[in-house]
Amino acid sequence: MLPFGVKDNNPPVIKTEFGELKYISPNYDGIQDELNTPYRVEDERYIKTFEWRIVDSLGKTVRTYVNKDERPENETVSNLWARLISPKEGTPLPESFRWDGVSDAGSIAPDGKYGIYLQFSDDNDNTASSGPFPVVVDTVPPALDMSELEGLDLIFSPDGDGNKDEFEIFQEGSKERLWEAEFRDAAGTAVKKWTWNEDAPQSITWNGQNESGKFIGDGVYHYFVHSTDRAGNSTQGAIEGIIIDTNRPRIGLTIDKAVFSPGTASELSTLTLDADIPQTAGIMDWTLEVIDKNEAVGRIWNRGETVLVPGTLTFDGKGNDGRMLPEGEYFARLSIEYGNGFQPDTASPRFFIDTTPPSAQVRANWSLFSPHGGSRRNQVTFIQESSTEQVWKGSLIDSDGQLVREWSWIKQAERELTWDGRSDVGRLVPDGEYRYYLYSVDRAGNYGQSKQVSVTVDTSAVEASLTASLDVFGPTGNGRKDSVFFYMSAKEDSPLADWSLHVRNADGAEVMSWNGRGNLPERQEWDGMKTGGGRVNDGPYTGELTVNYVKGDSAMARTGSILVDTQPPMIEINVTDRLFSPDGDGQKDALIISQRSSEEESFNASLYDINGQEVLSWVWAEALEPIEWNGTDESGNALPDGAYRYEVSGMDNAGNETRREVTGIRIDTAPTAVYLTAKEGYIKAGETDSEKMQSFTVVIPNNEGISSWQFVIEDEEGRGVISKSGKHPVPGSFKWNGVDDGGKPIEGVFKGVLNVVYEKGARPRGETRPFISDGSPPVVRIEMQPQPFSPDNDNVNDEVTIGIAVEDSSRISEWKLNVLDRRNKPFIAFFGRGRPSERIIWDGRSGRGELVESAEDYSYTFTASDILGHSSIVQGVIAVDVLVIREGNRLKIRINNLTFQPNSSSFTLTGDEGEKNTQVLDRLAEIMKKYGSYRIIVEGHAVSLRWANPAAAKKEQKSLLIPLSRSRAEAVVKELAKRGISANRLTASGVGGDKPLVPHGNEEERWRNRRVEFYLEK
Template identity: 40%
Template sequence: MKTARTLALFVIIILSLSCPAKKGFTQEKEKGPVQSGSEDFLSPVSFSTGSNSVFAESPPSAVLNPAIPGGLQTTTLDFNYLSLAGLGEQRGFGHALNAGISIPTRVGVFSGSGRFFTPPYGEFYYDQTFGSLDLSFSKDLYREFYIGAGLGFSFGSDWGLGLDLGFVHFPGDLAFLKDFRWGFAFRNIGKPYADPGFTPAFASAFKLIRTEPVNLSMFGDLSFPSFRDIRFSVGAELSLFDFFFLDVTGIFDYDYRNENARTLPLSFGAAFQIPLGKKKRERAPKIKANISAAPLQDDVWAFGGGVNIPTGVLDTNPPVIETDTTKRYISPNFDGVKDELTIPLKITDERYVKGYRFIVENETGEIVKTIRNKEERPETTGVKNVFQRLVAVKEGITVPETLTWDGKSDSGTVVPDGNYRFYIEAWDDNANLGKSGIGEVVVDNTPPTAEISSPYKVFSPDSDGLQDVLIIRQSGSREDLWKGAFKDTEGSIVREFTWKEAEPPSFEWDGKNSQGILPPDGVYGYVLSSTDMAGNIGEFTLENIIINTMATPVGLNIDHPAFSPNEDGVKDELTFGLEVPVKEGIVRWELAVVDSEGGRRRVYRGGKEIVKQVVFDGKDDTGRVLPEGRYQGRLEVLYINGNNPKESSPWFTIDLTAPSAAVKADLDVFSPNGDGNKDVIVFYQDSSTEEVWEGRIMDAEGEVVKRYNWRGNAERRVQWDGRGDDGMVVADGVYRYVLKAVDSAGNTGGADPVSFSVDTRETPVQLAVNLTHFSPNSDGVKDGIRIIPTVPVTDGIESYELRIEDEKSGDVVRRFSGRGRVPDVFEWDGFTGERRRASDGRYFGELEVVYRHGNRPVVRTASFVLDTVYPEVRVSAEVEVFSPDGDGRLDTLRITQSSGEEDLWEGKVLDARGRVIREYYWKGRAESFAWDGKDGSGNRVPDGTYSYVVSAQDKAGN
């Protein structure tokens, strides 16, 4: 309804203005060089709005009122053309061409425009061709008040020069008049030519409808050209979606000199505003295309078109506020700790930041503190202030790097404890308001509180069950963090406890420091403290805490990790070593032997005097031999002061079962003569797991000609080529193979002997080597190999040749040859005939003997290996210091090993004197392991410096 009434009023106004227009238009007018209404030819918008002095587009508007461009923020161009067509008795065409530009700067807005005009015929009221140039300056003294000044120069058959002054005021909404504006202009103060002389003008404009899709604006203008005419215009503009604009204006023009009224009845205009570019519609520059039409005198019509091109857009974005809104705590109690809230601040804007405010609200949303800052420009309206604003350069305020709140309200008092919210608002010179995120600050002026007590303050943390811990009873306020610290007399922290987001609980201190180690006996103190998030400090103490341990350590070790109480004379007993350095004050002592289930099987007791050793015969308290299994000794000593130290020995084993094994051979007789037939004998073995197995091959007299040793289990298959430990083939005869072992408990066992014979009598020539592997690397160990021929028939030998051949390729790498008797030994140093070192690999020797009567026996050695590569191993320790005390921290030393494949790797832990403490053995590759700080019997070794060595020797002696 409201919109309909407004549109009806708009139609009535147009009709009423059009009624007297015909009479005025038909009146004759006085011809002259200066006529009112010349401003209508500035642009199509001037025609359609009646040259309104506050409702016009820049730059042309600067000619009507130089103050209008004062609020312009983007450089704007305007180009238009108007055609004047005589459609009645007077025929002809006139032209008006206009161009203008407005350039906003930090000082103000500079505008310039130029005109060129030619009339349609000689009797037209502008009967001369002329041009003009206008320059102006405008400035927004206040957001709602613009002023401006301009200078216009016209030329043609004569010339003119005039000063223009003006202002525009924007009071805003006045009742139903929305966006009201009004202003005065004083045009052409000086010598007139093309335009009327001194012309005062008053204009106003407002919106009757202001909605998102539809706007209806009304405007009017009253001017007195040269004080000889009265010119009045009223019009309306309908805007749809900020895209289409329709203007209709009625104009009353009264020339009081001729007492005739001259009226241009109606003028019409339309415009389209089109966004440019790919930006969002509201953020894209918008070009406005205008057209207009108006009837003039003598059936002359003016038709015009033009474009208004802004090169940018009005800044509608609020300032961007960057700050830290994380939760903060303060205690504004002026103790120098967290008395203030300080936050970083950064505000940026597309134009100028004109002000900001920091706002603090309580939990109910009530504002308790506002810190303001705005443009440092006086707000008074005196002459001095106006001049200051006139010459001022536009700039934003200085934004500090931080903002600080001291915890006080606007009334100057410290705010109560509680949670508060804070945020920052900032605005620019276009009144765009930005807001930061909301931060939280907790005001807390209450320090932590607590109470501490203990039932006793002297204790002995020696694990004897008597006041081994100090009981701390405490309570207090709930805080983010409580710290409890035990300190020595020097103030150094021995042990510290922390509790987060809780009240301080009661607890027990075991007397140990932060590393789990008991500190020295002495006087200590306990301090409970808390600093809350706001910086308030609470501290509470308990003095004169005494640690008195009167240490009485004991130790218990064994001489063997296993024994066999079977009365065979070998390891029938186990000896306990009692280490009791403090012998004064002993009340009694007890040594118990317990089984793996903890059952007490044998107990030794004593009084004030304690023995150094106890010999255990493997029997229980009833005199019966204990069954096989794992056992442990446990020593307990009671002192008169209440100390009751206890110690356990390493676990040991009672083992009554002897090692067992079985052996068989694949041959009863073999002939290691190199003829390829029964040159080796194979023993197949099956054994129990023991520390060391020993295999022996003995001749008929019991002499050992060959030995084997294995760790853990005996090799499943052993092949013997008939050579003894000296590398020589043994003599023919009867031999036997014996496999046996002695376990850690002293039990001896093994397999039944296996008998066999060696018989090489049918072989006329034999060839043997003294080594299966050798390493010609000049280290003095197995640097050469001896090849030993056996030639029973030495007469009639014409020549001989010994060839060393590569088993893989068949190439001969070295030859030994001669005539007559064959040498007893050939020695090969690993070099070829060209004196180059032969490659690592497997070789064999082949001997050929040529007799004069034609026999040519050929015999080969068993293959042997040339190996110059040393065994490789990499060893590293996890740490260099460890403490095998059973506290769960660094109780073992991790030894990491990486090696190649070898027959046997041997690792040894050595003490500072080089004595072997612990041995390890591996077949194949050396494995990583953890040393628990004990010797081979399981006893804990003393504190000190130790070293670890791992080694291996391959078959070639490397």
């Protein structure tokens, strides 16, 4: 501030934050509807006046803002005291410059470029101007025209086969600051984006790759393109239900064995990896890794070693450092990158490095024994311990190392093995030393053997011996173990007189016999027949040999039990479902073979492909066990889709065999994708027009083997509100009109779900994006603050803020706020598309720039409609206070709604009009008391009905209109005096029809000429 007595010659200093070019779009959508820019103005004294002007590109003023008409009469007691004790200040200044795009004519300024000028003057008439500051009014949203795609045009398959590998969208639009486009997955996540800066949107071609250049998975995708211009106008477009369904070539990696033993003498010291790559052209890079169960990489091959991916690669068990990898579980992973961005990878089955050989221990209970019936040591028992392997074998060799007899066991050797001195053919072995040991070759080819145990056979004291070639036989004529041979021997140094051989049953009864004279035959065959003919019954039998020597001595020998068994093994198989799909989806991933059997020495089973090649085998000891087959071969490689056959056999010790077969086994891992799309984002609950119902499109690439389907509409909680189901085939489309199973319209967020069940167990599910079913009109709330308002430029309640809240489940299509005058004629309208702004500030002017009438109620109607056709209407009143308007050095109040009796100066005192008269007169008196230092001239005005005839009009004016308007003015004076206004301050005057506001010939508007005006003068 300047010191007292010093004159201020410096103009105010203006500082603004206009900066760069500003843009507004006054379309009442709540986005950049107005310009609201802060500023600062500094002065050595204080600002007395300001003027803000907006001019168009031709320099024509379209809107002017000036300082308010501050009136002491509006001061309250509290702020009056504050002003009395504070330094003198200038006119109040708004905190920011605000322009809502409305011109002085009351309408929205046309789109175009405008300039803003700010001018401030202080109390010494020093003036400063600033501007023009450019602002652009732009209410036109960005233009967009894009292709409409439906049906098969929405499906593409970026799999490199040359057929629909790309998805094209043809689009064009206006040039804008920024256009953005993106493809989104079903979860709404953007997977690929485009932008155009200072340009129009271009047509695009999408190859199915994401931002990283990798191909995305099959599924349903959506395309969105949008732009918001500098003025906040926005446009968007969308293509829903884009389906990617590919048949990309799948690479494979197989192994030749599941276990190997590198760096050992094993014949299985390497592993062969076979790569199956259907498409080798265009490979830019590749990597093959061997990885342990902890995901640590043990060995890598890549393009640096050879450009081409080797079809077959031999792995020697060594890492890249040349050292042998430790024993354990591993797998191989092949990764390929093509020039088109496709990056498939695959893993081999698990395999094991196993360099530990099988282990076993053997000991015998005797080192010397005499295998004949009269000896206490007629057999030897070997005590055995072994590791678990596929097969263990026990070998008995003579002193020359020749194999005498061999046994075998599955998984582990039996704890005890008893040998009675017979060879493999059942003959008693010669006396001498024999050695026994266990050995096994595991799955990795590692050989393991126990130490050899020596035993000696000594039959020197034996007079005669009899052994059988078999302990069990089955005389069924099947060519296997149909007969048994008896091997007989006697002392060679004493001649025989005769001999006899008898077969006796468990009761000792003879069933068959042979005899002869002289030397014994080497062997005698028995085919299970009885002496009198016919086959013996199943059961145990014993051979008995009697020899008589010439010298008179005799000797006898017996065999052990010989079992006749003609009953084959029992095998039962049950396969409930022969079609399965080992694809890891948890549904029928394995073939379940339920089987049971009698207890036998072993059972064997095999699986064969359609060409009869064995792909997998099993062996069981004692009894069959259930099988759960996951569709892989012996090495764990996944087998191809197709038909397979299962065969199981069991043979008992008697040579009886049973075979069972299961045909029609089928592997089917073909993809079973299901896609379901919804056309509409919003539907009307209870819609009756089928064209406007929600339309669902079904795409099922694989229609083979479908068992059943179910279509469900689910709410946000996952509860089904309506469902349909059926057998094959699945309908290609569905419609829903927003009602539940009972036909009742329902509202909320929903999605369509299609569940398909395949015979092979696959249960794919397709679901749409969420959509809204809306059966209710918009919910609208309108608030007016302040009420009443008084746009008379006195800085008190000069504007009314119209608060608008619109809520709807669907989108708002359009809205309109119509304000009507007292004759229900349109006064001003605010309207727009989409959701309205939360507030509209109205200065009381009409669309033609006319100010509201004083002390009038203006009715309004607000209508909002959503995109489904639901509408809501809210009506109310905007109350206008008595307006006190400055005209030069005096103030004016104009009242149109004081109602008199027809052609009379008597007020209407009853009904709504009477009540309104009272309210207006009370308010007038209240205002005039605030202006106690002013004289008041009350002027009455009338409407001329004879305006068309000047002579008649003149006569009417003199004889009727002036007296009537004067008497009405006098009536108003009396009413004011009754309300405490001093009569000395009041003067009544009658003007008649001399000062019309509108031509008297304007029948629609001439009611405004019938009025009372009050002039307040000092």
